[in-house]
Amino acid sequence: MKDKVILITGASSGMGRATALMLAARGAQLALVSRTRARLDEAAGEVRRLGAQAVVVPTDITQRDQVSDMVSEVLATFDRIDALINCAGVGVLRPIEHLSEADIDHMLAVNTKGTILVSQAVGLEMVKRGGGKIITPVGTMGRYVMRGSVAYSASKWGAVGALKAMATEWQRNNVGITLLYLGGVNSPFWDHIEMRVQREKMLTVEDAARAIVYALEAAPNGVLNELTLQPESHQFI
Numbered sequence: 001m002k003d004k005v006i007l008i009t010g011a012s013s014g015m016g017r018a019t020a021l022m023l024a025a026r027g028a029q030l031a032l033v034s035r036t037r038a039r040l041d042e043a044a045g046e047v048r049r050l051g052a053q054a055v056v057v058p059t060d061i062t063q064r065d066q067v068s069d070m071v072s073e074v075l076a077t078f079d080r081i082d083a084l085i086n087c088a089g090v091g092v093l094r095p096i097e098h099l100s101e102a103d104i105d106h107m108l109a110v111n112t113k114g115t116i117l118v119s120q121a122v123g124l125e126m127v128k129r130g131g132g133k134i135i136t137p138v139g140t141m142g143r144y145v146m147r148g149s150v151a152y153s154a155s156k157w158g159a160v161g162a163l164k165a166m167a168t169e170w171q172r173n174n175v176g177i178t179l180l181y182l183g184g185v186n187s188p189f190w191d192h193i194e195m196r197v198q199r200e201k202m203l204t205v206e207d208a209a210r211a212i213v214y215a216l217e218a219a220p221n222g223v224l225n226e227l228t229l230q231p232e233s234h235q236f237i
């Protein structure tokens with residue numbers, strides 16, 4: 001990872017932030033992206049304390065102009081992007097009778113459209129510069145479903161479809177696409193979810209970061225397409 005340029009969305013919190021710190025310890029150069037400058041600056045401070053370079057680019061990934069400006073700013077700083085980690089995402093898990101139109105719009109906008117916009121913009125730059133890797137921890141709700149996940153699953157299955165289609169677009173351009181099906185990860189994601197869950201039994205954000213770093217390092221001459229990592233309580237579901 002030494003001197004690799006890695007763009008992380010959702011870097012202000014949870015597994016995006018944990019991945020930034022793990023990659024900083026390996027000498028990567030990082031572009032940290034989410035909407036909240038103060039939390040990105042705090043993460044960037046930690047990254048720099050570990051001896052790595054970081055640029056902070058506050059961006060709402062649902063807005064194409066902001067995504068385009070963000071990618072230009074990262075390229076102006078580092079000149080290339082070797083890998084994109086798509087950690088930005090939102091979750092509302094609630095029974096179908098309480099699912100609002102705003103919930104549906106919000107999840108589709110961030111998890112599906114936002115992931116497409118960032119992957120499209122960064123992937124096209126990777127094609128120009130000879131390739132790269134796009135790693136997305138879509139989560140197990142991109143492969144399975146559960147009660148309360150109607151719009152969340154739709155948003156994640158949509159992202160999975162889009163990213164698999166991108167892999168076909170770029171299969172001759174050395175752009176590798178990885179989908180990580182992670183089970184529950186104990187992060188601030190769960191702070192506002194009303195469903196009863198046992199957070200202490202979930203994966204940690206460091207477990208998630210290790211899976212992301214593994215996907216980056218596993219196959220220098222190939223691509224790890226898919227990986228499922230579950231807490232022990234949820235094996236094969």
Ligand SMILES: NC(=O)c1ccc[n+]([C@@H]2O[C@H](COP(=O)([O-])OP(=O)(O)OC[C@H]3O[C@@H](n4cnc5c(N)ncnc54)[C@H](OP(=O)(O)O)[C@@H]3O)[C@@H](O)[C@H]2O)c1
Pocket residue numbers: 009010011012013014015016033034035036039059060061062086087088089090091110111114137138139140182183184185186187188189190
């Ligand atoms: N936690 C789990 O159990 C779990 C399991 C599998 C997969 N996942 C998925 O993994 C990803 C990361 O989850 P997490 O657990 O790390 O959640 P988290 O701690 O809540 O972090 C979510 C991140 O997304 C950013 N974000 C939200 N809306 C955004 C927008 N419009 N534009 C740019 N950034 C935005 C947030 O930053 P700002 O608020 O600063 O914008 C934050 O940095 C999500 O896609 C989630 O669906 C989560």
